[in-house]
Amino acid sequence: MADSAKKMPLGGVIEKAGSADDYFTGDWRKLKPVLDGEKCTNCLICWVMCPDSAVIVEDGKMVGFDMEHCKGCGICAVECPDKIKAIDMEEEVS
């Protein structure tokens, strides 16, 4: 009998460390975060609070989002300080 089954690792074991990086949870997203760089003070609260490590920081500055992994939960937008509000959640347009 022809076997079209996918070859899977024994018992679902993952042999590679850090493999969550290869799993693109970005396609779960309904709303996407949009950063207003003019307003952002680089307090990095969003970076601390993001459950998916999807806030990209370079040289101590918030530069954007890892859209392959951001699930669009909106925590960053909520946690961005009230006086600043540099992140908006917008409808994902496909």
Place this chain on the structure above:
Amino acid sequence: MSIVKAATKAVAYTGNSAVAYAMKQIDPDVCAAYPITPSTQVVEEFSGYAADGEVSTEFVTVESEHSAMSACIGAAAAGARVMTATSSQGLALMWEMLYIASGLRFPVVMATVNRALSAPINIHCDHSDSMGARDSGWIQLYSETVQEAYDNIFQAVRIAEHETVLTPAMVCLDGFITSHAIESLFLIEDSKVKEFIGEYSPKHSLLDIENPVTYGAMTLPDTYMDLKHEQSRAIARAKDVVVQVGKEFGELTGRTYGLMEEYRLDDADVAVVVLNSAAGTTKVAVDELRRKGMKAGLLKPRLYRPFPHEEIREALKGVKAVCVLDRADSMSGFGGPIFTDVRSALYELPEKPPVVGRIFGLGGRDFKVKDAAAVIEDLFKVAETGKVDALTKYIGV
């Protein structure tokens, strides 16, 4: 005539002592267990071997059977050869972890000393416990005698650890009837045991920090089903491995095992299907009726999971009526688990014999030769008239 290569001597052991002795000879890396009637002596005696330094096993005392199986799974993830034993409520409490052991493909070997499940509470034999675990992805071997229980333990290790299978296995024996009855049996030399079971070399170990791996990761709809498909095919492959290992065991000891035992079945007009110790009782009834000229036969499945449906169909082809005796009720309103499995397997036959199911021996109720004889005599009536009065019913009530 078979040639017995291993030096053997007959000894008198209870089923539990024989299982504990087999575990001593295997000397697993880890045993995590919580004693429960009627399998208590397996754990008690094995813990004695561990305390006396007769095994190198890490013996883990735990606070419940759920923890026992959890510790077995943890040890297996670390790459250990793992064994345990339980019964009844203990097996029921392991239920969640049984699926985790099989899904993670850990070849844990467990002696299951069959006992009824509560309620009402009862400590005596029936198969409610292991039948409840029949869909848990564990291989199930059943044992009629102390010798078979002892022999099955070694073979279970080989079957479970086989590279094409890698699936946990339980060896079932009847509580009190087999676990506490003293029978004579032949032991295998320690060196032969070592040679037969070999070393266990798992592909991964959580303790191998040079090559870290993740066990038990989340899987979603894109992967879960593929992993279950692989598991399903792996346990199905166990059937061929059981035959191969049973043959090798025969070469070592002179006692060859297959998927089932057929007793006077070749020319039988009617056949009884039954597991474990009641098969011995039924054999006596078969002999008695044969002396009266009634051609009765017996089929005793040894491997129940995976279910050898093709071989059972082949073995029962041509009989005029079949009775499947279940020592457990599936509470389906239809019949016992073996009844529905066997009946389903026979559906492929062009000439289907009537198949009836009888529930017997729950909670340790005696099943005597006269009970087995009555079942067979009823079966002859079915064969002669083609009429089935009761498709399924309880006997001995």
